[in-house]
Amino acid sequence: MLTALILLPVVGALVVALVPSRRREVHLPLGIALSVIPLAVAGYLFWVFEPAAGFQHVERAVWYEPWGINWYLGVDGISLPMVVLTALLVPIALGASTTITNRTKEFVVYTLFLEAGMIGAFLALDLFLFFVFFEAILVPMYFIIGIWGGERRIYAAVKFFLYTAFGSALMLAAIIALAYNHNAQFGFTSFALNDLMNLDLSPGAEGWLFTAFAIAFAIKVPLFPFHTWLPDAHVEAPTAGSVLLAAVLLKLGTYGLLRFNLSLFPETSVDAVPIMAVLAVVGILYGAVVAIVQPDLKKLVAYSSVSHLGFIVLGTFALTSGGLQGAVIQNLNHGLTTGALFLLVGMIYDRRHTKKIADFGGLQKVMPVFAGFFLFMTFASIGLPGLNGFVGEFLVLIGSYPTLPTFAILAAGGVVLAAIYLLWAYERVFTGVPDKEENSILTDLSAREIGLLAPLAALIVVIGLYPAVVLDKITPSTEAVLDHIEEQTDFVIPEPGRIADVVVVGDAE
Amino acid sequence: MIPTPEISWIAVAPDLALALGAALILLVDVQWKPPARVLGWVVGVALAVAAGFSVLQWFQAGDAIAAGDNESLIAFSGLIIVDGFAVFARLALLVATALGVTAGWRFVVGLGRRGAEALALVLLATAGFSLMVASNNLIMLFLGLEVGSIALYVLAGLARERPESDEAAIKYFLLGSFASAVFVYGVALIYAGTRHFEILEIRSYLGDFIVTSPAVIYVGIGLVIAGLGFKVSAAPFHSWAPDVYQGAPAGLVGYMASVAKVAGFAAIVRVLLTAFEDLDATWLPVVAGISALSMLVGAFLALVQGDVRRMLAYSGVAHAGFIMTGVVGGSTDGVLVYLAVYAVQLVGAFAVVAVVSGPDGGRSGIDEYRGLARRSPLLAASFAILLLGMGGLPLTSGFIAKFGVFTQAWASGFEWLVILAVVASVVALAFYIRVIVVMYMDDPGDAAEVSVGPAGWVLAVAVAATILWGIFPTSLLDLAADALPL
Numbered sequence: 003m004l005t006a007l008i009l010l011p012v013v014g015a016l017v018v019a020l021v022p023s024r025r026r027e028v029h030l031p032l033g034i035a036l037s038v039i040p041l042a043v044a045g046y047l048f049w050v051f052e053p054a055a056g057f058q059h060v061e062r063a064v065w066y067e068p069w070g071i072n073w074y075l076g077v078d079g080i081s082l083p084m085v086v087l088t089a090l091l092v093p094i095a096l097g098a099s100t101t102i103t104n105r106t107k108e109f110v111v112y113t114l115f116l117e118a119g120m121i122g123a124f125l126a127l128d129l130f131l132f133f134v135f136f137e138a139i140l141v142p143m144y145f146i147i148g149i150w151g152g153e154r155r156i157y158a159a160v161k162f163f164l165y166t167a168f169g170s171a172l173m174l175a176a177i178i179a180l181a182y183n184h185n186a187q188f189g190f191t192s193f194a195l196n197d198l199m200n201l202d203l204s205p206g207a208e209g210w211l212f213t214a215f216a217i218a219f220a221i222k223v224p225l226f227p228f229h230t231w232l233p234d235a236h237v238e239a240p241t242a243g244s245v246l247l248a249a250v251l252l253k254l255g256t257y258g259l260l261r262f263n264l265s266l267f268p269e270t271s272v273d274a275v276p277i278m279a280v281l282a283v284v285g286i287l288y289g290a291v292v293a294i295v296q297p298d299l300k301k302l303v304a305y306s307s308v309s310h311l312g313f314i315v316l317g318t319f320a321l322t323s324g325g326l327q328g329a330v331i332q333n334l335n336h337g338l339t340t341g342a343l344f345l346l347v348g349m350i351y352d353r354r355h356t357k358k359i360a361d362f363g364g365l366q367k368v369m370p371v372f373a374g375f376f377l378f379m380t381f382a383s384i385g386l387p388g389l390n391g392f393v394g395e396f397l398v399l400i401g402s403y404p405t406l407p408t409f410a411i412l413a414a415g416g417v418v419l420a421a422i423y424l425l426w427a428y429e430r431v432f433t434g435v436p437d438k439e440e441n442s443i444l445t446d447l448s449a450r451e452i453g454l455l456a457p458l459a460a461l462i463v464v465i466g467l468y469p470a471v472v473l474d475k476i477t478p479s480t481e482a483v484l485d486h487i488e489e490q491t492d493f494v495i496p497e498p499g500r501i502a503d504v505v506v507v508g509d510a511e
Numbered sequence: 512m513i514p515t516p517e518i519s520w521i522a523v524a525p526d527l528a529l530a531l532g533a534a535l536i537l538l539v540d541v542q543w544k545p546p547a548r549v550l551g552w553v554v555g556v557a558l559a560v561a562a563g564f565s566v567l568q569w570f571q572a573g574d575a576i577a578a579g580d581n582e583s584l585i586a587f588s589g590l591i592i593v594d595g596f597a598v599f600a601r602l603a604l605l606v607a608t609a610l611g612v613t614a615g616w617r618f619v620v621g622l623g624r625r626g627a628e629a630l631a632l633v634l635l636a637t638a639g640f641s642l643m644v645a646s647n648n649l650i651m652l653f654l655g656l657e658v659g660s661i662a663l664y665v666l667a668g669l670a671r672e673r674p675e676s677d678e679a680a681i682k683y684f685l686l687g688s689f690a691s692a693v694f695v696y697g698v699a700l701i702y703a704g705t706r707h708f709e710i711l712e713i714r715s716y717l718g719d720f721i722v723t724s725p726a727v728i729y730v731g732i733g734l735v736i737a738g739l740g741f742k743v744s745a746a747p748f749h750s751w752a753p754d755v756y757q758g759a760p761a762g763l764v765g766y767m768a769s770v771a772k773v774a775g776f777a778a779i780v781r782v783l784l785t786a787f788e789d790l791d792a793t794w795l796p797v798v799a800g801i802s803a804l805s806m807l808v809g810a811f812l813a814l815v816q817g818d819v820r821r822m823l824a825y826s827g828v829a830h831a832g833f834i835m836t837g838v839v840g841g842s843t844d845g846v847l848v849y850l851a852v853y854a855v856q857l858v859g860a861f862a863v864v865a866v867v868s869g870p871d872g873g874r875s876g877i878d879e880y881r882g883l884a885r886r887s888p889l890l891a892a893s894f895a896i897l898l899l900g901m902g903g904l905p906l907t908s909g910f911i912a913k914f915g916v917f918t919q920a921w922a923s924g925f926e927w928l929v930i931l932a933v934v935a936s937v938v939a940l941a942f943y944i945r946v947i948v949v950m951y952m953d954d955p956g957d958a959a960e961v962s963v964g965p966a967g968w969v970l971a972v973a974v975a976a977t978i979l980w981g982i983f984p985t986s987l988l989d990l991a992a993d994a995l996p997l
Binding site: 065066068069133134135137138140141144145148149155156159160163164167168171172174175178179181182185 | 904905906910921926930933937940984985992
């Protein structure tokens, strides 16, 4: 089933590619229809997922025996939300791309290839395979930004490509080193995650391998100070590109830190907690402060991503149950809310051809539905209780308090700043009287646009009100990561850092 | 009666087929002046016959090694060796030749009466290099090298109406002869030190005896590395490459560059990894240094080129560095895989260059590629895939090739070289995607659609190989793993 999930978008892309270029009107609807199929499969996967079973639906086929590389896929509670999110956002992103009128076919093809790569990266349990997907994703995204982006699209695309390629080059060296070490210790080369987790690495080797992986993922997240490619890429990318970039591509970084750094290098992960926490909190506060002063709505959302992803990294390196749960669910939440915010920015840009906050004003009188959705997503992003952002940020904060109290308090400041930059932006764009003539003639959202936003809004409410729907699937997997760290190191997670600690108290009552 | 050496015709059958093909073309052309198409068929038949005999040799080599009868692979009193390594390298040469001639077909036809010369020279060059990869004797190796190289010098100057072509030919000839002289002097010194020309004899000599005054041998090895390094355009022996790549006939550059690289590296592997494997402490640092220098010089100088041919020349320098990581890693099969992969991509890439450069072959500035994706989408897509393949992106054969040599270098303890190599690979990606930017993201302006012609076949093969080997590498890797030198 997992292989099918990766191949379905590829097949879809090939089908679209076979439609003649002159049948322009066919490409986009066909692409959307074809991307709904993987979504259905992903939904089914979510439905049948057994939380307690660890990696499941595992598929393993030898790729090239002497090198020890395998087509090795599996899904657990950490990757499941990301797979579903990817499958959900691709049709939505395509649906939001009706304004792309030149070279539509290529656009749809690249987007579907991108989907295959992203899903593959989340499902890969073989590091070679992971690297293949991780790197292959760059190409379609590069084309999406570079061909359909804004004015400085080429600069943004090349910067995006080279930054990430540089990060992954170091990771490739580290992957080679891991496999070589496995050969030295066990007598056969393996790139499988579960094999490499048993490696006995010298502290020095573990240190630099951790660093190589961490830099690759920190660039992807992006963590301060590796973030400079992100605003450029976001601002120049077309709406669909921004949505997928923010919602899914960046998550490869946070996912990678959680999946690979914590599991492969537990010892160094524990040692690196202070550094990662500092970078995370600097990212949270820096992203938020810079977001406040952005004159461009899209750039504001981009910097808010830097801030929000800092929370995820903080939760990851809190090394507590709450922190990891929060990190995983925030991966999903940020994808939903920021994806929606980029959609909204794209919708207003399509109408007004500007993203400058100063060009707007009083829009809620002209476009009440649009304003409503924007306010809703703003609240979700700020972390209003009852919506999904609250669940994630709350978990991260209480999760990081036992191990990193100072950082938790500082990070809480980021929540306040988020309220400032988003609500202030809302105020400037939507409240007051529409004093500019161009703004007073704007049309409100169409049924199509509402249809794109509604599923995201529904999920935001569902997760906000009943997070167990997702958390139950996540928790056993995040607990397994922590168990592995406690087994491999002397590190003892302070109470009440583990869920077990909390449950005992609850039972006693 | 003086005993005549036993002549094993089958050992040289591929080379003979190529040389006879060349002779036939010249004779037939003088006598009947047939259309170029007929001569093309002669080339095709010669290549097919050579390939057929090579395949036969492949199985013979496999049987002989399985039977433990290594002696039967050595022919002509130790001059020629037909092990799997030689056969694999020769098949790569033949494929590159077939693709290269197809890519340059328009140029050949455009030469009119001189087309026959071009085809004969191509076959002669391939025959020379084919002997070179199957040499077990340094003098034999030198002969093969010279036969091949001299044919290439002439080919470089075939586009006479362009002054750059003359420049390329003269430069290539002067520097190339100098490199050959350096090489042959190195061979002389090696002979002085070991009293052997034969590669296998040198190996057993060095294995059996402790050389008391090794300095002569060391200098000899150094000169041989320099001479062969020139042929594969490794830094610091690369300065000829950009001018030759730019000036030589567009249609044939891909062929010239790829066969020189395949043969040169096959020779490097045989000399260093077979003859001097016991002295590796001496040459490993040198080769690692050349490798590092080539990667850096190639990648960074390619970044600043405004001409796609010069860019590909410098990228070829970088690739020489990447391939040398395989030599450093002692990985004969890694080098072979890289050579096969790169040769096909290079011929494909130059097929695109030839098409875009136009009939006179002069238009190779990067601006000529502006908006190519709008004008000729298939051509642009092929070029993009080939460039990404050369850049070593996953799911292309380039990644498989790079991964193979890098892991071997890592396992041999050259971690620093691998780290340098992956970083250089990213720099290399930068200039490959620069071309893609121009093709895909710039406006074509009023430039016209270009017509592809027979080069389309080359592109189809090269792109298919790049993608299929990238996703299903098993067949190629297994084949190379069987192609061990004796």
